[in-house]
Amino acid sequence: MPDQKQAMLYGLATVLLWSTVATAFKLSLRDLSPVQMLVIACSASVLVMALILVAQRRWHRVFELSGKQYLQSMGMGLINPCLYYFVLFGAFDRLPAQEAQPLNYTWALVLAYLSVPFLGQRLQRLDVVAGLVCYAGVVVIATRGDVLSLTFSDPLGVGLAIGSTVIWASYWIIATRDTRDPVVGLFLNFLCGLPVIVAVCALTDGFDVAPGTAMAAAVYVGVFEMGIAFVLWSYAMKKAENTSRVSNLIFISPFLSLVFISMILGEVILPSTYVGLVLIVAGLWVQQHKTRAKLAGVSGS
Template sequence: MKNQKQALMFGAGTVLLWSTVATAFKLSLRDLTPLQLMLIACATSVAVMAGVLVAQKRLPMLFELTRRQYLVSVVMGLLNPLLYYLVLFEAFDRLPAQEAQPLNYTWALTLAYLSVPLLGQRLSRADIVAGLICYSGVVVIATHGDVLALEFSDPIGVFMALASTVVWAVYWIATARDTRDPLVGLFLNFLFSLPFIVVICMVVDGLPTGSNTALMASVYIGVFEMGIAFVLWMFAMKKAENTSQVSNLIFISPFLSLIFIHFILGEEILESTYVGLVLIVVGLWWQQRGRKRDLAAEAV
């Protein structure tokens, strides 16, 4: 049954979890490589999602799929978590959290742009204006406010952060055509990607060894960022009477994240980060506002 109050509670819980993960990424990457972090987090996430499937009595659904759907699970797993999190963790390994985190939030805009060639959709005026605003914010953050010089703090790190938005957008476009149950599909994606991650990690970096803080932060990422947050957001969307109210909670996350980054990681938040983040959030808000207006016009 729909329940807007519960939907907002689930949504707020998700946003709170999302706000902590940038800090957890950096804590893990102090002692672990991106591959080692991904191995621990992915294995933990598989265990968490298996527990959720058992609790919801949905485990039998794992054995009711077609051969093609199992193949889809392998391909999707190579996209997410393997490729997406590898690129994302590489970005966080290179950049301060206050830079990598806001850049990753532009994925919604990347999704709109990739929907043109991949889904045959057309860009609206709001998408174009939002892009100009958002990517102005990206430039401000990446150059530490020295926009005219166009000297990026870490060009490869910035590229990785923006590349992660492309991978994530492609994944969501593919998910839109996925006929599997969302939780079952996500579990199988992670399960089938895990052997690839183990082999690559052993060959490239070896099995994870690090401080207790790094290992605990990696497990935290697997439990919450890759596992419970998805389940909470799914419940929020199912319960929502007004999905836009729940979706708007996302805009709180990057600002809340800066608080954790400052007080836990000890990063001094630059003025350019605040300016760039505001531009990115305003751009995403403008895009969402334009889509609502277009939907309202189509309904008339």
């Protein structure tokens, strides 16, 4: 049954969790390599999603899929968590959190662009405007305000951050044809991706990981960013009477994230980060406003 108050509470809880993960990424990456962090986080995520399915009495659905759907789980698991988090953690390993986090938020715009060739949607003028505004913000952040020089603070790190948005957007385009229960699907994707991640870690950095803050941060990422936040957001969407009010909450997250980055990591937030982030959020707002206007026109016709 729709309940806007509950939807907003679930949405706010999700946004709060999303706002902490950039800080958790950097805390973990201080002592762990990206692949070591991913092994721990993915393992924690698989466990917490299994517990959620058991608690919701939906565990039996894991065993009710077709052979094709299990193959789908293997394929999607190679994209998320494997490829996406390899690239994302690589970006956070190279860039300050205040740079990597806003760049990753442009995935929603990339999704709109990729929907043109892959979903047959039309690119409109506001999509182009949103893109120009968003990527102006990306340039401001990546050059740390020295826009005219076009000298990036870390070209590979910036490339990985932008690449992660393409991978994430591609994953959600593929997911539009996914008929599995969302939590069951995510659980199976991570379960199928975990052995690949473990194998890569064994062949590269190994498992010599000492307990401490870094491990705890990696577990936090797995439990909350990869697990509980997904479930809370799905509840928020399901309970919402007005989904646009709930979806607007995501614009709080990048600014709140800067507070945690400054207070916990001790990063001095550069003026260029604020300017770039405002441009990115403005571009995303333009793109989302266009989508809402289109839906309103359809519902009113």
